[in-house]
Amino acid sequence: MSTIATDRNRLHRNRQRALSWAHFTGLFLVMCIICIPGLWIVLNSFRPTVEIMAKPPIWVPTFTLEHYRAMFGGAGEGGVPVFAYFRNSLIISVTSTIIAIGIGMAGGYAFARYRFRGKSYYFVGLMLFRAVPGVALSLPLFIVFARVGIIDTHFGLILVYVAMNVPFTVWLTDGFFRQIPKELYEAAEIDGCTRWQAFWRVEFPVARSGVASAAIFAFLTSWNEFALASQLTRSTGSKTMPVGLLDFTAEFTINWGGMCALAVLMILPALALTFIVQKHLISGLTFGGVKG
Amino acid sequence: MLRRRPPDWLTLLMPTIIVIAIIVLIPLIFSFYSSFTPYKLTRPSTLWRWVGTANYERILSDLNFWAAFGRTILFLTIALNLELLFGLGIALMVNKVTWGQRTLRTVLMFPMMFSPILVGFQFKFIFNDNVGLVNNALQSLGITDVALPWLVDSKLALFSIAFAEIWMSTSIFAILILAGLFAMPRDPLEAAKVDGCTPWQSFRHITLPFLMPFIFIAMTIRSLDVARAYDIVQIMTGGGPARRTELVWTLMARTGYVDARMGIANAMGYVSILLSIFFTIYFFRKLSAARAELGL
Numbered sequence: 001m002s003t004i005a006t007d008r009n010r011l012h013r014n015r016q017r018a019l020s021w022a023h024f025t026g027l028f029l030v031m032c033i034i035c036i037p038g039l040w041i042v043l044n045s046f047r048p049t050v051e052i053m054a055k056p057p058i059w060v061p062t063f064t065l066e067h068y069r070a071m072f073g074g075a076g077e078g079g080v081p082v083f084a085y086f087r088n089s090l091i092i093s094v095t096s097t098i099i100a101i102g103i104g105m106a107g108g109y110a111f112a113r114y115r116f117r118g119k120s121y122y123f124v125g126l127m128l129f130r131a132v133p134g135v136a137l138s139l140p141l142f143i144v145f146a147r148v149g150i151i152d153t154h155f156g157l158i159l160v161y162v163a164m165n166v167p168f169t170v171w172l173t174d175g176f177f178r179q180i181p182k183e184l185y186e187a188a189e190i191d192g193c194t195r196w197q198a199f200w201r202v203e204f205p206v207a208r209s210g211v212a213s214a215a216i217f218a219f220l221t222s223w224n225e226f227a228l229a230s231q232l233t234r235s236t237g238s239k240t241m242p243v244g245l246l247d248f249t250a251e252f253t254i255n256w257g258g259m260c261a262l263a264v265l266m267i268l269p270a271l272a273l274t275f276i277v278q279k280h281l282i283s284g285l286t287f288g289g290v291k292g
Numbered sequence: 293m294l295r296r297r298p299p300d301w302l303t304l305l306m307p308t309i310i311v312i313a314i315i316v317l318i319p320l321i322f323s324f325y326s327s328f329t330p331y332k333l334t335r336p337s338t339l340w341r342w343v344g345t346a347n348y349e350r351i352l353s354d355l356n357f358w359a360a361f362g363r364t365i366l367f368l369t370i371a372l373n374l375e376l377l378f379g380l381g382i383a384l385m386v387n388k389v390t391w392g393q394r395t396l397r398t399v400l401m402f403p404m405m406f407s408p409i410l411v412g413f414q415f416k417f418i419f420n421d422n423v424g425l426v427n428n429a430l431q432s433l434g435i436t437d438v439a440l441p442w443l444v445d446s447k448l449a450l451f452s453i454a455f456a457e458i459w460m461s462t463s464i465f466a467i468l469i470l471a472g473l474f475a476m477p478r479d480p481l482e483a484a485k486v487d488g489c490t491p492w493q494s495f496r497h498i499t500l501p502f503l504m505p506f507i508f509i510a511m512t513i514r515s516l517d518v519a520r521a522y523d524i525v526q527i528m529t530g531g532g533p534a535r536r537t538e539l540v541w542t543l544m545a546r547t548g549y550v551d552a553r554m555g556i557a558n559a560m561g562y563v564s565i566l567l568s569i570f571f572t573i574y575f576f577r578k579l580s581a582a583r584a585e586l587g588l
Contacts, residue, residue, distance in 0.1 A: 023385060023388060026381075026385055027385045027386070027389065027396075030382055030385070031396070031399055033459070034399060034400065034402055034403060034459075034463070035399065035402065036425075037414050037415065037418055037459065038402060038406075038414075040414075040417075040418060040425055041414055041417075044417075052423060053422075053423055054423075055422065055423070056428075056431070056432070057423075057428040057432065059432070102307075103307040103308055103311060104308065106304040106305070106307055106308070107304065107305050107307070107308035109304055110300075110301040110302075110304035110305045111305075113301075114299070114300060114301035114304075116299070116301050116302075122305075124573070124576060126308070126312070127516065127572060127576065128569050128572060128573070129312050129316045129317075130516050131515070131516050131565075131568040131569055131571070131572040132316060132320070132565050132568065133518075133519030133522065133541060133561075133564055133565065133568055134519060134522070135519060135522050135541045135544060135545050135561075135564075136323075136519070136541075136544065136561035136562075136564050136565050137316065137319060137320070137561075138545075139323060139544075139548045139554060139557055139558055139561055140319035140320065140322045140323035140326070140558065140561075141315075141319045143319075143322070143326075143333075143554070144318065144319050144322060159311075159314075159315055160315055162311055162315070163311050163312055163314075163315030163316050166308050166311055166312065167308075167312070168516070170308060220404075220405060223407070224405075224406070224407030224408065224409075224410070225407075226407060226408060226409040226523045227519075227522055227523060231549070242407050242409045242410070245409060245410065245413060254416075254417075256417055256423070259413060260417075263410055263413070263414070266407065266410065267405060267406065267410070270405040271405055274401060274404075274405050275398070278397075278398060278401060
């Protein structure tokens with residue numbers, strides 16, 4: 001009798017151990033697949049071109065700043081006007097994010113606090129405009145912008161990104177404002193605040209994390225957008241970094257090392273920003289959506 | 293003095309409506325019009341010639357277009373389903389971890405910050421048949437002695453593109469489903485355990501129904517961005533080899549910008565817009581159904 005019991009115990013224990021091993025290996029593999037492509041890019045940005053192109057591959061990397069030096073060195077040898085691209089990206093993303101948040105917050109507040117006819121239709125209609133693929137929109141926008149003369153300007157791209165980001169901002173902020181009990185601002189109004197003051201003093205501080213997450217998403221969308229930017233920008237005066245990546249490609253060859261260096265420069269701000277507000281990011285997505 | 297002030301909600305919504313109307317609606321109306329003309333960028337006068345539905349008839353009878361369309365649907369179906377499956381698996385695994393969970397969650401968000409075009413270049417590099425990581429690793433380990441043509445062979449190229457797409461978008465599912473798992477009440481699970489449910493039963497009947505709205509949010513957010521695949525395909529293969537990885541979006545961009553046939557490209561654009569709208573409405577309806585079920 002007792003041997004059967006210990007056998008079963010051992011079986012159970014072994015199974016448990018096998019399961020936890022499978023769990024660990026699975027997780028390890030997943031994390032590897034997520035991390036390796038990015039690390040590979042970072043690693044290659046510090047390797048000399050000869051080594052990147054080596055056949056058979058050299059597995060022990062040597063360290064060089066060659067690509068960064070070339071990149072920041074200006075328009076000379078394969079140099080790309082990185083600073084100009086970085087500045088363009090920054091100006092366009094930040095400005096369009098701020099404007100989109102302002103407009104989107106007003107819209108989200110309207111959806112969350114007022115009742116009007118056809119509200120849900122307005123809402124879905126708004127999201128449908130977000131769903132229009134960038135490429136499909138870029139064809140007519142290209143023609144219209146060329147006519148108006150705002151192609152290849154910061155202004156044109158900012159306009160486009162504001163329009164792209166407003167619907168999603170409305171969606172997220174609507175979910176957040178809806179969670180705030182109406183009694184809060186009613187109490188503030190009784191205490192003598194105007195609706196405007198009540199919003200800024202009472203409701204906005206509560207919804208701040210939602211607004212923050214909406215802002216991150218708007219920023220990331222503008223920072224990373226390619227399909228529209230590649231058609232609506234031409235010169236160093238307005239090209240953004242994703243478009244700038246193409247400068248490293250020639251007809252048949254690609255300067256991988258230089259491209260990796262620019263890629264690292266492109267990811268760093270996004271990475272830093274996301275780390276700072278990652279808590280808001282997750283709660284923003286879930287609560288904006290689930291309770292909306 | 294008879295003029296009434298517009299209601300507050302309209303005032304608040306006005307900026308949104310104006311921006312969308314100027315930047316999205318007007319160009320869309322224009323492109324709708326031009327999809328009925330033989331408009332060519334090089335000859336502006338062609339904009340004023342009305343040809344009726346000729347462009348639409350032409351693309352609907354074009355085998356290349358249908359091939360690209362079918363491939364797009366297939367690609368999206370496979371990619372979205374796998375993303376959901378992997379996302380669910382990853383979330384369940386991370387949820388079980390007791391130590392270092394925050395770090396894992398941060399790592400999970402990593403691919404979300406990548407620009408789609410960057411993902412395209414990154415995997416173009418990794419799958420490069422000559423200097424890419426995959427071939428180098430395979431050859432060094434002795435699994436194969438010839439370089440596999442990842443981006444040149446049509447089947448392998450589709451696989452590589454799908455891999456890139458899934459790599460980029462799985463994390464949105466994983467993170468949202470993980471948030472759902474955190475928000476889940478413990479009691480029903482423990483009650484189920486006491487009642488003798490197997491782990492599979494309690495997952496199937498308790499965990500999964502609770503996660504449904506989170507899954508649909510992820511799907512809805514994802515469906516807004518299905519056309520992001522354009523960036524990846526454009527960079528990795530450009531629709532080649534021999535149109536074998538052509539999706540609706542790359543075909544449209546080629547017709548519009550390379551061949552300068554805007555009229556027909558805009559007609560294709562409308563087909564792709566309808567496709568995106570279909571995906572979005574489908575998941576929005578699923579989402580509100582799931583919400584209603586949970587009584588939120």
